[in-house]
Amino acid sequence: MKLFTELFRKIDGTTSTTAKTKALVQFFEKAEDRDKIWAIALFTHKRPKRSVSTGLLRTWAAKEASVSDWLFDECYQMVGDLAETIALLLPIGSADKKNTLDQWVRYIDDLRDQTEELKEKSVLTAWRSLGQEERFLFNKIITGGFRMGVSDRTITKALSKNLSINENTIAHRLMGNWDPFTVSFSELLLEANENESNSKPYPFYLAYALDKEIDLLGTPEDWMAEWKWDGIRSQLILRNQEVFLWSRGQELINQSFPEFEILKEFEGSSFVIDGELIVRTEDGIQDFNVLQKRLGRKKPGKKTLKDHPAHIIAYDLLELEGEDLRHLPQGERRIKLEKLFTAFPEQFPLSISPLLNFKSWEELAELRSMAREKKSEGLMLKSVEGTYKTSRKKGDWWKWKLDPYTIDAVMIYAQRGHGRRTSLFTDFTFAVWKGDQLVPFTKAYTGLTDVEFQEITRFVKKNTLERFGPVSSVKAELVFEIAFEGIAKSKRHKSGVALRFPRIKRWRKDKQASEANKIEDLMFLL
Amino acid sequence: MTITDKGIYCAEANVYIDPWKPVDKALITHAHSDHARWGHKQYISQHSSVPIIRHRLKGANVRGVKFGEKININGVQFSFHPAGHIIGSAQIRVEHKGRVEVASGDYKLEADGISEEIEIVKCHHFITESTFGLPIFRWRPQSEVFSDINEWWKKNKEEGKISFITAYALGKAQRLIQNVDSKIGTIYTHGSIEIVNNLFRDQGINIPTTRHLTSEISQKQLIGNLVIAPSSALGSSWGKKIKPASIAITSGWMTMRGNRRRRGADRGFILSDHADWDGLNKVIDATGASEVTVTHGYTEAFARHLSERGFKAYTATTEYTGEQLIENETPVEA
Numbered sequence: 001m002k003l004f005t006e007l008f009r010k011i012d013g014t015t016s017t018t019a020k021t022k023a024l025v026q027f028f029e030k031a032e033d034r035d036k037i038w039a040i041a042l043f044t045h046k047r048p049k050r051s052v053s054t055g056l057l058r059t060w061a062a063k064e065a066s067v068s069d070w071l072f073d074e075c076y077q078m079v080g081d082l083a084e085t086i087a088l089l090l091p092i093g094s095a096d097k098k099n100t101l102d103q104w105v106r107y108i109d110d111l112r113d114q115t116e117e118l119k120e121k122s123v124l125t126a127w128r129s130l131g132q133e134e135r136f137l138f139n140k141i142i143t144g145g146f147r148m149g150v151s152d153r154t155i156t157k158a159l160s161k162n163l164s165i166n167e168n169t170i171a172h173r174l175m176g177n178w179d180p181f182t183v184s185f186s187e188l189l190l191e192a193n194e195n196e197s198n199s200k201p202y203p204f205y206l207a208y209a210l211d212k213e214i215d216l217l218g219t220p221e222d223w224m225a226e227w228k229w230d231g232i233r234s235q236l237i238l239r240n241q242e243v244f245l246w247s248r249g250q251e252l253i254n255q256s257f258p259e260f261e262i263l264k265e266f267e268g269s270s271f272v273i274d275g276e277l278i279v280r281t282e283d284g285i286q287d288f289n290v291l292q293k294r295l296g297r298k299k300p301g302k303k304t305l306k307d308h309p310a311h312i313i314a315y316d317l318l319e320l321e322g323e324d325l326r327h328l329p330q331g332e333r334r335i336k337l338e339k340l341f342t343a344f345p346e347q348f349p350l351s352i353s354p355l356l357n358f359k360s361w362e363e364l365a366e367l368r369s370m371a372r373e374k375k376s377e378g379l380m381l382k383s384v385e386g387t388y389k390t391s392r393k394k395g396d397w398w399k400w401k402l403d404p405y406t407i408d409a410v411m412i413y414a415q416r417g418h419g420r421r422t423s424l425f426t427d428f429t430f431a432v433w434k435g436d437q438l439v440p441f442t443k444a445y446t447g448l449t450d451v452e453f454q455e456i457t458r459f460v461k462k463n464t465l466e467r468f469g470p471v472s473s474v475k476a477e478l479v480f481e482i483a484f485e486g487i488a489k490s491k492r493h494k495s496g497v498a499l500r501f502p503r504i505k506r507w508r509k510d511k512q513a514s515e516a517n518k519i520e521d522l523m524f525l526l
Numbered sequence: 527m528t529i530t531d532k533g534i535y536c537a538e539a540n541v542y543i544d545p546w547k548p549v550d551k552a553l554i555t556h557a558h559s560d561h562a563r564w565g566h567k568q569y570i571s572q573h574s575s576v577p578i579i580r581h582r583l584k585g586a587n588v589r590g591v592k593f594g595e596k597i598n599i600n601g602v603q604f605s606f607h608p609a610g611h612i613i614g615s616a617q618i619r620v621e622h623k624g625r626v627e628v629a630s631g632d633y634k635l636e637a638d639g640i641s642e643e644i645e646i647v648k649c650h651h652f653i654t655e656s657t658f659g660l661p662i663f664r665w666r667p668q669s670e671v672f673s674d675i676n677e678w679w680k681k682n683k684e685e686g687k688i689s690f691i692t693a694y695a696l697g698k699a700q701r702l703i704q705n706v707d708s709k710i711g712t713i714y715t716h717g718s719i720e721i722v723n724n725l726f727r728d729q730g731i732n733i734p735t736t737r738h739l740t741s742e743i744s745q746k747q748l749i750g751n752l753v754i755a756p757s758s759a760l761g762s763s764w765g766k767k768i769k770p771a772s773i774a775i776t777s778g779w780m781t782m783r784g785n786r787r788r789r790g791a792d793r794g795f796i797l798s799d800h801a802d803w804d805g806l807n808k809v810i811d812a813t814g815a816s817e818v819t820v821t822h823g824y825t826e827a828f829a830r831h832l833s834e835r836g837f838k839a840y841t842a843t844t845e846y847t848g849e850q851l852i853e854n855e856t857p858v859e860a
Contacts, residue, residue: 012783014792067661068834074827075662084783088662136783149787423779454850462845 003031004039004101005133011148020150024158033185034102040188041180042146043155048105048181051112052119052142054082060120064127065089077470078416083139087132095131108142109181152203153391163189171203171390177252198239201246202272202318202326203390207380207397214361214400222384224330225356225364227376228399229313230288230486230500231278232295236312236350238263239270239322247277247295256295257310259349266348271340272319273312274388275353280311285375287488289498311349314341315380318388326388330396333388371402377485378402404483404501405525408508410516411478412438414460415471417445417453424453425460425472428504430482432495434519438476441495441522442484447504456507479511480504487525497522527620527627527653529819529842534629534653538622539602542566543629546845553604554579555631556615557696560847570597572606574614577725578696593642609633610644611799612697613726619647627651628813632848634798635805636668640704640733641697644809652815656823657800657848658778659831665778665802668705671795676707678774678793683711683750688771692757692791695719697799698776699754700726703734706752714739714748716755716764745769760791778802778849800849810837822846 010023028036041047062072067089079085099107107126111119123142127135140146156174160167173189177199217223233248243263245254254260257277279286279294290308297304317337318326325333334355341352356379358364364379371378378401386396409430417426427445431438448456456478463475483505490498527536533545533552541551548565555561557571557578564583571579573590580588591597593616597604606616610633617630626649633655637643665671675691682689693699695718703713703723713736715723720738727733737743739753748768757775759765778798779785786794801809810818810832817838820829825841832839 012787015787065661068831071661071827071831074824075660078660078824079662079782080784085662088664088781092664417784423782423785458847 001099001101001104001130001134001137002095002097003027004035005095005131005137007039008137008148009133011150015149017151017154020154021158021161024150024155025161028158028162032100032102035100036185037180037183037188038101038105040155040159040174042141043148043150044152044174045146046178046180047141047144047146048109049112050142050144051108051110052123054143056116056119057082057086057123057139057142060123061086061089061127064124065091080417083136083143086127086139087136090127090132090135093128093131093135095134104138105141106181108138159189165189167390172200198242199237199244199252201235201237201244202274202324202388204233204235204248204274205389205397206248206392207399208392208394210381210398210400214365217361217381217398220358220360220364224334224382224384225358225367226315226353226380226382227356227371227374228378228380228401229276229278229285229353230375230377231276231285231291231313234275234277234312235318236260236263236273236275236314237271238266239272241267245277253295255299256297258300259305259310260312262348266344269343270319270321271317273314273337273350274316274318275312275314275350277310277312279308281307281309288486288500289488289490309349311351313351313353315353316388328387329384330382330386330388331384368400368402401485404485404505405487406481406483406505407432407517407522408479408511408515409441409482410438410476410513411456411474411480412440412476413471413473414456423457424450425457426453428456428480429471430480431476432517432519432522439495439519441493441497441519442482442499442502444480444482444502444504447483448507452507476513479508479513479516481506481508487522489526495519495522497526527629527651529653529821529844534844536602536620536622539599539604539620541599541604543618544631544846551599553618555609555618555629556612557582558612558632558694560845561631572614572616574726574729574731575616577729578614578722581721581725593645607645607647608642610635610638610641613641613700613731615641615697617645617647619649625650627653628815629653630655630809632657632800632846633809634801635809636665638668638701638705638799640700641799646809646812648814650815651817651819652810652813653819653821653842654806654810654828655800655846655848656806656820656825656828658798658802659806659820659824659828661803663778663781663802664804665796665798668797671797672705672707675702675774675776675795676710678772678795679706679710679752682772685772686749686770688745688748688750688768689752689774690765690768690771691752691754691774691776691795692760693719693754693776694799695756696722698797699723699756700733701797701799702754702776703736708734711751712737714743714751714753716753716759718756719754798849822848 007023007027011020062069076085111122130138156167156171159170178188235246237244241264243260245257245260247253279291294308317333356367368379381398381400383396409432411428412431413429414425415427417424429440429443431440460474464472466473482502484499484502486500488498527534532547532549533542535542542549543553544555544561545552546563550567552566552569554569554571557575562579569579569586569588576588576590579586591606593606603621605619609615609617609631617628620627628647628649633644679689693702699719715736723733753768772792774793774795775791776795776797780794780796818832819840819842821842821844829839829841
């Protein structure tokens with residue numbers, strides 16, 4: 001556990017990716033193989049199933065710390081993280097010297113089938129034998145949600161340095177459904193395995209937002225443009241008559257979308273398609289929240305499948321008949337993709353993302369302004385000569401999104417932030433006018449600087465009207481410009497609308513509450 | 527004493543303690559800007575705070591008193607007693623007709639090596655802050671924290687970096703200067719800190735040697751040395767020029783991982799001039815008070831906890847800010 005704790009401390013204490021990579025490389029050099037597997041698993045969000053409920057952990061910790069339940073809750077509200085709250089409240093202990101990370105994970109996993117009394121005994125024994133940082137890590141492993149600010153890319157890079165294997169290969173080997181309890185380090189990372197599981201997707205190539213004038217990209221002939229669809233970026237895999245659907249978050253989502261099983265009928269072929277998963281009915285593409293509902297349903301019923309059918313709009317072809325095509329230029333991959341589609345039967349829930357016709361950047365800009373009518377968020381630009389790269393790289397792909405919608409709204413509720421912002425009010429609810437009433441329509445919590453949050457925090461403390469648990473209602477005085485990407489009708493929200501990606505664009509200190517927008521202005525955007 | 531919309535008020539004497547709105551006569555616990563504010567006709571504070579208040583509030587009419595000195599206003603007896611928060615910080619004891627009340631301002635229990643150690647003042651009614659009034663806040667002994675700070679400084683020196691540490695110009699800065707290992711290198715200070723240092727030195731208070739970081743000093747000279755500045759200097763053009771540097775923040779708020787992970791700082795040292803949970807409880811117990819009024823901080827939670835422990839506890843709304851993650855003290859420019 002000592003090496004892992006050290007690694008955690010180093011990673012947690014820096015914002016520099018280089019420093020994080022360096023810390024990981026050092027860890028991979030020194031740690032035992034089993035601990036390396038667990039470090040990779042925890043950083044890439046593969047953790048054992050929860051073996052103890054958080055409710056029990058709270059009760060035991062409050063008792064062990066001699067703190068009453070309400071005071072425990074107060075602390076939790078402040079810290080915003082259960083594992084950390086417990087670690088801070090328990091009597092101060094000294095660091096563990098005996099057990100490895102692997103042993104602790106198994107210790108935790110073994111609790112699952114025990115009685116409550118035994119669980120309590122084991123957890124208390126563990127807490128008493130660990131130092132504060134280790135307790136935090138131990139609690140994190142139990143409660144899950146191990147977010148450490150280490151991207152998959154950083155892990156891949158560090159392993160690549162440590163093992164002298166190229167990054168793409170490492171990334172490929174780390175994807176998919178491996179079990180950290182059983183897989184060995186060499187099986188996972190060192191063995192170039194011919195039968196590598198049929199399910200393995202490729203790392204996604206992600207685009208940056210266009211950060212310069214469009215004409216600086218060069219001549220329009222060198223670029224392909226398509227609509228940027230607002231769904232879930234996915235990889236659809238057919239290999240050996242097995243179908244796999246992966247979301248960009250590296251989750252296998254087949255179960256939620258059985259409509260793609262039909263691809264099995266496409267015998268004797270294999271391919272990997274990169275595309276956008278959407279819900280499409282006869283009325284066209286549905287809003288993102290419909291898709292989100294589908295995603296949440298592990299076994300959708302007949303009605304759901306009929307009312308909200310899933311569909312993939314294909315962008316790219318990454319593999320065909322077992323051959324990795326990613327090194328080919330975009331244009332060539334597109335030709336192969338189009339050819340593959342000519343062979344597909346009509347009932348497949350698949351289509352190709354159409355290429356836009358444009359001779360000049362002006363023409364393209366005009367097309368872009370029509371994106372919303374097309375149910376798209378803007379354009380994707382791809383260099384004809386570009387290869388398919390790994391993760392976010394500048395150069396060959398650019399997103400050229402529409403400017404967001406904006407609305408001026410009044411802040412009416414405030415809540416303390418979580419994580420690094422616990423001492424500040426950072427989560428706000430905003431309202432617009434409906435007659436002389438303010439109707440809340442969205443929450444937002446990003447987009448301001450720490451100094452602004454501090455100023456608002458002072459305002460909130462002075463102007464709190466009522467408290468509802470952690471939420472304070474405040475005097476309707478401050479006006480903010482809220483930006484968002486999309487808006488849809490919603491029954492779940494009081495205002496009748498749901499926003500997509502709302503964030504605070506700026507603080508309109510120049511405006512009075514009475515000058516904020518009206519609900520009619522929001523409805524007009526629908 | 528009662529707490530009005532202007533400050534802590536003693537009706538019998540018609541004076542306020544640390545008022546936030548202009549009044550005729552203000553007794554000031556210490557010179558931090560949320561306690562010593564603009565606009566009063568007369569200020570009374572402990573001697574070492576006088577020059578600071580005069581400097582910050584130009585033209586203020588300030589009278590100094592000694593710790594323990596008794597002053598009588600309209601038959602009410604007032605005296606100032608060390609609070610251990612910063613140099614010269616005081617609790618104000620108020621006695622009238624046998625009843626004793628104490629307004630403690632900000633305080634801490636641990637001896638920090640530079641501020642006068644807190645004196646426990648027996649009373650009936652104690653007015654307490656609650657900046658860190660939750661049991662998650664438990665300070666390690668300062669010797670351990672300073673050994674971490676010294677290690678950090680040494681490591682930066684080995685790596686050819688400047689150690690850039692932030693602290694309140696009044697209080698925390700002098701505590702750091704006093705307690706870091708000056709054998710490691712030179713201590714450079716931001717102008718706002720150097721002014722405070724000199725205001726103390728002029729009174730004969732011993733502040734170890736520091737160098738005012740002026741524009742004539744090259745970045746090369748700073749390598750391996752320590753720079754202390756208020757946190758407001760971090761994002762300023764002054765602060766941005768200090769590189770290559772490792773940046774550290776010192777605050778009780780660094781207890782929370784989320785705060786430590788703030789962008790722009792490499793290290794967070796948990797060091798506060800306010801009492802931690804145990805400190806608050808110990809001091810309140812020791813005063814023997816049966817009534818406690820809880821002000822700035824986790825007011826409601828701490829008062830509820832005190833009620834459960836048998837105190838008559840009240841909450842009061844004030845405009846004191848306690849320790850801030852980002853300093854809102856107006857920097858005193860050189």
